[in-house]
Every structure is written in C-alpha cells, then in structure tokens.
Amino acid sequence: xxxxxxxxxxxxxxxxxxxxxxxxxxxxxxxxxxxxxxxxxxxxxxxxxxxxxxxxxxxxxxxxxxxxxxxxxxxxxxxxxxxxxxxxxxxxxxxxxxxxxxxxxxxxxxxxxxxxxxxxxxxxxxxxxxxxxxxxxxxxxxxxxxxxxxxxxxxxxxxxxxxxxxxxxxxxxxxxxxxxxxxxxxxxxxxxxxxxxxxxxxxxxxxxxxxxxxxxxxxxxxxxxxxxxxxxxxxxxxxxxxxxxxxxxxxxxxxxxxxxxxxxxxxxxxxxxxxxxxxxxxxxxxxxxxxxxxxxxxxxxxxxxxxxxxxxxxxxxxxxxxxxxxxxxxxxxxxxxxxxx
Amino acid sequence: xxxxxxxxxxxxxxxxxxxxxxxxxxxxxxxxxxxxxxxxxxxxxxxxxxxxxxxxxxxxxxxxxxxxxxxxxxxxxxxxxxxxxxxxxxxxxxxxxxxxxxxxxxxxxxxxxxxxxxxxxxxxxxxxxxxxxxxxxxxxxxxxxxxxxxxxxxxxxxxxxxxxxxxxxxxxxxxxxxxxxxxxxxxxxxxxxxxxxxxxxxxxxxxxxxxxxxxxxxxxxxxxxxxxxxxxxxxxxxxxxxxxxxxxxxxxxxxxxxxxxxxxxxxxxxxxxxxxxxxxxxxxxxxxxxxxxxxxxxxxxxxxxxxxxxxxxxxxxxxxxxxxxxxxxxxxxxxxxxxxx
Numbered sequence: 241x242x243x244x245x246x247x248x249x250x251x252x253x254x255x256x257x258x259x260x261x262x263x264x265x266x267x268x269x270x271x272x273x274x275x276x277x278x279x280x281x282x283x284x285x286x287x288x289x290x291x292x293x294x295x296x297x298x299x300x301x302x303x304x305x306x307x308x309x310x311x312x313x314x315x316x317x318x319x320x321x322x323x324x325x326x327x328x329x330x331x332x333x334x335x336x337x338x339x340x341x342x343x344x345x346x347x348x349x350x351x352x353x354x355x356x357x358x359x360x361x362x363x364x365x366x367x368x369x370x371x372x373x374x375x376x377x378x379x380x381x382x383x384x385x386x387x388x389x390x391x392x393x394x395x396x397x398x399x400x401x402x403x404x405x406x407x408x409x410x411x412x413x414x415x416x417x418x419x420x421x422x423x424x425x426x427x428x429x430x431x432x433x434x435x436x437x438x439x440x441x442x443x444x445x446x447x448x449x450x451x452x453x454x455x456x457x458x459x460x461x462x463x464x465x466x467x468x469x470x471x472x473x474x475x476x477x478x479x480x481x482x483x484x485x486x487x488x489x490x491x492x493x494x495x496x497x498x499x500x501x502x503x504x505x506x507x508x509x510x511x512x513x514x515x516x517x518x519x520x521x522x523x524x525x526x527x528x529x530x531x532x533x534x535x536x537x538x539x540x541x542x543x544x545x546x547x548x549x550x551x552x553x554x555x556x557x558x559x560x561x562x563x564x565x566x567x568x569x570x571x572x573x574x575x576x577x578x579x580x581x
Numbered sequence: 582x583x584x585x586x587x588x589x590x591x592x593x594x595x596x597x598x599x600x601x602x603x604x605x606x607x608x609x610x611x612x613x614x615x616x617x618x619x620x621x622x623x624x625x626x627x628x629x630x631x632x633x634x635x636x637x638x639x640x641x642x643x644x645x646x647x648x649x650x651x652x653x654x655x656x657x658x659x660x661x662x663x664x665x666x667x668x669x670x671x672x673x674x675x676x677x678x679x680x681x682x683x684x685x686x687x688x689x690x691x692x693x694x695x696x697x698x699x700x701x702x703x704x705x706x707x708x709x710x711x712x713x714x715x716x717x718x719x720x721x722x723x724x725x726x727x728x729x730x731x732x733x734x735x736x737x738x739x740x741x742x743x744x745x746x747x748x749x750x751x752x753x754x755x756x757x758x759x760x761x762x763x764x765x766x767x768x769x770x771x772x773x774x775x776x777x778x779x780x781x782x783x784x785x786x787x788x789x790x791x792x793x794x795x796x797x798x799x800x801x802x803x804x805x806x807x808x809x810x811x812x813x814x815x816x817x818x819x820x821x822x823x824x825x826x827x828x829x830x831x832x833x834x835x836x837x838x839x840x841x842x843x844x845x846x847x848x849x850x851x852x853x854x855x856x857x858x859x860x861x862x863x864x865x866x867x868x869x870x871x872x873x874x875x876x877x878x879x880x881x882x883x884x885x886x887x888x889x890x891x892x893x894x895x896x897x898x899x900x901x902x903x904x905x906x907x908x909x910x911x912x913x914x915x916x917x918x919x920x921x922x
Contacts, residue, residue, distance in 0.1 A: 530915075531912075542899075542902050543901050543918060544902045545903050545913075547903075547909030548906035549905070549906055556883075561885045561897055562886050563888075564887065565888065571889070572886075577869065577884060
C-alpha cells in the first residue's frame with residue numbers, strides 16, 4: 241500500500257487577521273476556530289496518514305515545535321521563504337520516490353476532517369498512478385480571490401482531469417463559472433507521487449529543481465530538524481507550485497473535496513467559520529452586545545461593549561484595537577499597523 | 582451694582598459617557614471638548630462675575646480642589662446628593678440676600694462664553710427685579726430628552742415671562758414646538774436673587790427649605806470648605822429646582838441664550854460638539870481611519886484602526902472598549918459596565 245506523507249507548509253504571515261495574527265505569532269499558531277490552533281487542527285486531520293514533514297522558517301520554528309507536542313514529525317527549516325514550489329521540493333527530496341506527498345497549507349480550516357481524509361485517499365490513488373492532483377474546493381460563491389479549476393474527463397471514479405487552470409477571475413467571470421458549473425476553487429492542497437513531482441519539476445522548473453537538490457545535498461541534520469544549505473536554496477526561483485508545475489504538466493487532475501473548507505482569509509471569513517448565536521454574533525473574550533447582529537468580537541483582555549451595530553468586527557489585542565465593517569475586513573492587511581509589524 | 586455669584590453644581594455621574602467618564606472621575610473633570618475640562622471651562626466663563634461657590638460631594642472634592650487652581654472659590658460639601666433644589670439652597674444660605682445667584686451645571690459645554698456672559702447679565706437684571714429666571718436654550722431639534730420653556734410676554738427687552746414649563750415631550754409634540762416657535766430648551770441654568778429664591782423655596786418646598794436651613798445653621802467651616810450638618814441635610818426632599826420651585830412660582834421668566842450650548846449628554850452629542858475633519862471624523866489618541874465618515878475615536882493608549890464605518894463611536898479606556906452606533910449611544914448608561922462601576 242502506498243505511503244501517504246503529509247507535507248505541511250508553515251509559511252505565511254496572516255496579515256489580514258491582524259492584530260490577532262502578528263509577525264511574531266501568525267495565523268497558523270492561533271486557536272482561531274476551536275480550542276486548537278489551525279496548525280494543530282491540520283496535524284490532527286493528517287493523523288490517519290504517516291508522520292508528517294513540516295516545512296517552515298526559523299522564525300516559526302519555536303511555535304511549530306511547541307505545538308507538535310508528541311507527534312513524530314520531521315521538520316525542514318527553510319533558510320528563507322522561496323514560495324511553495326521550492327518548499328514542496330525540499331520535502332520531496334527527503335522522501336522515498338514512491339511515497340505520495342499530501343501537501344497541506346497550515347492556515348486553512350476544514351470543518352469535516354473525515355471528508356478530507358476520504359478525498360486525500362482518492363487523491364493519493366490518482367497520484368500513485370502518476371497524476372498531479374489538486375483538491376477541488378466547492379465553489380460556493382463568485383469569489384475573485386481564488387484560482388479556479390475546470391473539470392475535464394472523469395478519472396476512475398476518483399476525480400477528473402483538470403481541463404483548465406483559471407487565475408483569479410473578475411466578478412463577472414466568477415459568476416459565470418458558478419452558473420456554468422464544473423468549476424472548483426483551487427485551495428492549494430495537493431497529492432503528488434514524490435518521483436513524479438521531482439520529474440515534473442526538473443522538466444518545467446529547472447531553476448527550482450537544481451538549487452533545491454543542491455541545498456538538500458549540502459544540508460545537515462540536527463535531531464528531527466533538517467537544514468538545507470542556505471546559499472544553494474537562496475538561488476531557487478520563488479514561484480508557486482501552481483505556476484511552476486501544475487499549469488504546465490500534462491497530467492493535472494483534481495479530486496472534488498466537500499469538507500467545509502475555509503482559508504480564513506479575513507475576519508469576515510473567520511466569522512463565517514465560527515459558531516454564532518441566534519443573532520449571528522460570535523464572541524471571544526469578555527463582551528456585552530446590545531442590539532447587534534452579525535458582529536464578531538475578539539478580545540484578549542479588556543471588556544468590549546457593542547451597541548446597535550450590524551456586520552462589524554471588533555478585535556482587541558494588546559496595544560491594538562481594530563474595528564471594521566465585514567467588507568472593510570479585506571483591507572486590514574494594508575493598515576499601518578498590519579504592514580509595519 | 583448687583584453682585585452676581587456663580588453657583589456651580591458639581592454632582593452628576595455622566596454614565597452615558599462611560600467608559601471615559603467613570604464614577605471615580607466623572608464627566609465634569611475630563612477635557613472632553615478642548616484642552617480644559619468641562620469644570621474648568623465652566624469656571625472660565627464665570628470669571629467675569631464674583632468668585633464662585635462650588636457645591637459638590639466628598640467624592641468629587643479632590644477633583645474640584647485640583648482643578649480650581651488659584652481661583653478664589655468657596656466650596657460647599659454636600660453630605661449626600663439631594664438633587665438641585667437642596668444644592669442651590671445650600672449656596673443661597675451662604676450668600677447675602679441681595680446677591681444674585683447664577684446657577685450653572687458643571688457638565689455642559691458652551692461654545693460662546695461671551696454670549697453666555699451677556700445672557701447672564703440680562704438674567705441677573707431680571708432676577709434683581711424679583712424674577713426667577715431660566716436660561717432658554719435655542720431648540721434646534723425636536724429633542725425628547727429636555728424640558729421646554731414656552732415664552733410669554735416680553736420683559737424689559739431682557740427676556741420673557743415663562744408662559745409654561747413642558748416636561749420632556751414625545752417626538753410628535755417636540756416637532757410641534759419647533760414648527761410653532763416660541764419654545765426653548767430648559768438647560769438647567771438659572772439666575773435668582775438669593776432672598777427671593779429662599780422665599781419661594783419656603784413657600785413651595787418647605788420640606789427642603791427647613792432641613793437645609795438647619796443643616797447650614799449646624800454646619801461648620803474648614804478653610805474654604807463648608808460642611809452642612811449631614812443629619813439635617815439628609816432630611817431634605819430630593820427634588821429638582823424645576824419641580825420644587827420653577828413650575829410653582831408666579832414669577833418665572835426666561836432669557837433666550839444663543840451660545841452654542843451642549844449638555845454633552847451622550848457620545849453622539851460630544852461628537853457634534855467636537856472639531857471634525859472633512860469626513861466628519863473626530864479623533865483623540867492614536868488612530869488610523871480608512872473609508873470612514875462621521876466616526877468618533879477616543880483612546881487613552883492603544884492604537885485604534887477603523888475601516889469602512891459610518892456613524893460609529895469607538896472609545897478605549899483602560900480595561901473597557903466601547904463600540905456603538907450614534908443612535909445606540911443613548912443606551913451606554915445602561916450597559917453592565919456603566920451601571921456597575
């Protein structure tokens with residue numbers, strides 16, 4: 241039976257969830273939805289598979305090690321951030337050629353882990369046949385912030401050939417996809433057979449494959465940590481795996497995944513993912529709400545009293561207070577505070 | 582020439598400006614509009630007249646003494662709060678019979694102190710003829726939170742006989758007053774000749790006059806402080822001067838005062854009284870506003886970032902954060918935090 245190895249990518253800054261998410265403790269390491277952090281949730285839903293490889297930077301390493309607890313994981317420490325293609329390549333070069341990598345971002349919420357595991361098994365089955373597999377997230381709204389995957393011919397009752405990769409569309413086009421049907425969101429979750437992935441990378445992105453291979457060859461181990469060579473890794477092109485490989489391979493496939501997914505990409509989407517009371521309010525910390533609907537309150541200490549508001553987010557975190565409309569939540573990352581942490 | 586003695590009433594809790602206004606440091610002692618506190622503003626606009634008498638409770642005494650600075654004032658310390666009629670009677674019994682008391686709340690903002698002084702001189706002129714004079718505040722909106730004064734026959738080019746006292750009307754009636762004209766708001770500012778006031782009080786409110794007279798007779802001085810006898814004062818009825826005297830006297834008059842008055846009765850009215858930028862926003866403390874209109878921000882420390890809101894108040898004060906719509910600001914006093922300070 242094929243070995244399925246979760247490759248958990250722990251990069252990302254989560255500035256749109258500022259001020260709760262800070263450079264010093266970003267989004268994956270915060271308990272944003274339940275009692276566990278998003279990284280801990282990711283580990284838990286990968287538990288049915290082999291011990292994971294976590295790819296992360298030195299800055300996040302203390303959080304990763306603290307939250308891994310007793311989980312038997314290998315950790316690859318990126319000398320610097322070089323986007324997803326290089327990060328996945330680092331993991332690939334530490335694994336047997338016939339293993340299947342289950343590539344998971346560590347900053348997504350998945351409400352139905354069982355559905356995730358089922359989709360992962362289907363994706364792994366296709367991957368071990370040589371397909372380069374994306375998870376297709378159900379497109380429930382005409383989002384313009386995601387890429388879309390167009391389904392092609394069915395494959396073995398497991399998924400579909402990917403007929404087309406569509407970069408972030410405009411609203412008109414996104415609406416068209418929903419009407420037309422057969423489109424999924426590209427959620428950045430993948431299954432690749434290790435040897436196949438490395439072959440595709442050599443073919444389509446030699447500017448990544450070469451430097452990363454050198455970085456691993458010249459790297460060194462330190463307990464469960466592996467440190468690739470920094471100079472070599474720094475020469476790798478910084479491109480996403482979508483651009484570097486998926487849009488170029490002739491073997492792209494997708495597995496539809498209906499698993500209550502959220503990328504928690506803003507306070508609005510966090511609010512949607514959280515449990516709410518009858519008025520649609522979700523509260524963490526000390527708060528009193530009067531005449532409020534669809535309000536999110538999050539406080540790390542001070543009491544927050546809110547009166548007569550609808551569709552508003554209030555976040556109190558240390559020396560920062562954020563108050564935004566749900567629409568405005570998209571602009572949080574551009575605030576002075578979020579930009580200059 | 583008649584001596585005009587400001588009688589400054591320093592009671593009140595200002596719970597509708599919570600959490601900035603707290604039981605331990607209420608509204609009059611905060612710099613809510615300009616750089617001076619509301620109490621300091623009150624003292625400054627009374628400077629053209631005699632040294633004032635301040636009537637206050639023991640709890641506020643430290644703030645009163647600190648903010649009086651070098652002003653030559655007498656202070657009467659109320660043993661307990663017994664509403665305005667008894668408070669004014671305390672001051673009256675410490676003054677010569679022929680002086681005119683200019684009774685001023687210490688928690689109002691008056692943007693035009695010159696107009697105030699002019700109105701005060703007219704009111705004093707009528708008072709020294711024996712009239713019991715209210716200041717008539719220009720009714721600029723159909724407010725239901727104020728009493729109204731109906732103008733009667735003109736008096737000496739100074740003011741009008743008060744034809745009727747109207748308690749807080751409903752909205753329909755308040756709108757009618759504005760259409761009809763000839764109505765002013767009752768702002769709780771008065772001019773009384775001391776002897777006349779005491780005579781009216783004896784006649785209409787013996788349950789106040791007797792106990793307060795006894796409290797003053799049995800009181801004691803302590804430097805510039807005067808302490809009325811607590812047992813006697815406690816027996817005085819707790820009624821406003823409007824109910825106790827003004828609505829009963831046959832000698833009620835009013836002087837129209839157009840002086841940019843605000844009772845700063847809520848965060849909304851504070852926002853109206855403050856200077857604002859081109860988008861109608863007013864900010865105190867560290868803040869960043871994006872796509873905001875008509876927003877008030879007040880912070881005693883943390884930075885406040887606001888995105889995409891209109892007509893919202895954000896107040897950060899120590900361990901409390903308040904976020905309210907302008908309409909909701911009326912309910913601030915009923916919040917748990919404000920009610921249980």
